[in-house]
Amino acid sequence: MSWYLTIRPDPNYSRSTPLGPLVEYLRSLPELMQDKSVEFRNAPGSPWVSLVLAQASMTGNYAVSNDLPSTINVVEIVCGDGDEDWYEALARLVATFLRWEVVEEHSGRTLLPGG
Numbered sequence: 001m002s003w004y005l006t007i008r009p010d011p012n013y014s015r016s017t018p019l020g021p022l023v024e025y026l027r028s029l030p031e032l033m034q035d036k037s038v039e040f041r042n043a044p045g046s047p048w049v050s051l052v053l054a055q056a057s058m059t060g061n062y063a064v065s066n067d068l069p070s071t072i073n074v075v076e077i078v079c080g081d082g083d084e085d086w087y088e089a090l091a092r093l094v095a096t097f098l099r100w101e102v103v104e105e106h107s108g109r110t111l112l113p114g115g
Contacts, residue, residue: 075100
């Protein structure tokens with residue numbers, strides 16, 4: 001069963017970040033490989049994972065399209081059945097780079113406060 005970790009600037013998605021530097025950072029992580037312009041997935045040998053980079057509304061709703069946004073305000077990590085610690089560590093890496101928070105979608109638990 002999949003579960004979700006949301007990386008966002010704050011609960012209102014009030015700040016955005018340029019897409020380019022984040023994509024370059026994600027490309028540098030050995031656990032990931034770019035799947036589409038705004039999507040990443042697990043590299044061979046890593047647990048199944050999917051990352052989506054998007055521009056969300058104030059309520060966190062977003063749609064993924066073929067249009068490449070210049071900025072994003074959410075990274076959604078779709079986690080699989082693998083080691084929960086691995087997924088949380090990946091989310092913390094990305095959130096630390098962005099200085100954003102990590103929230104576990106189902107429970108609302110904050111794993112890393114924004115900064």
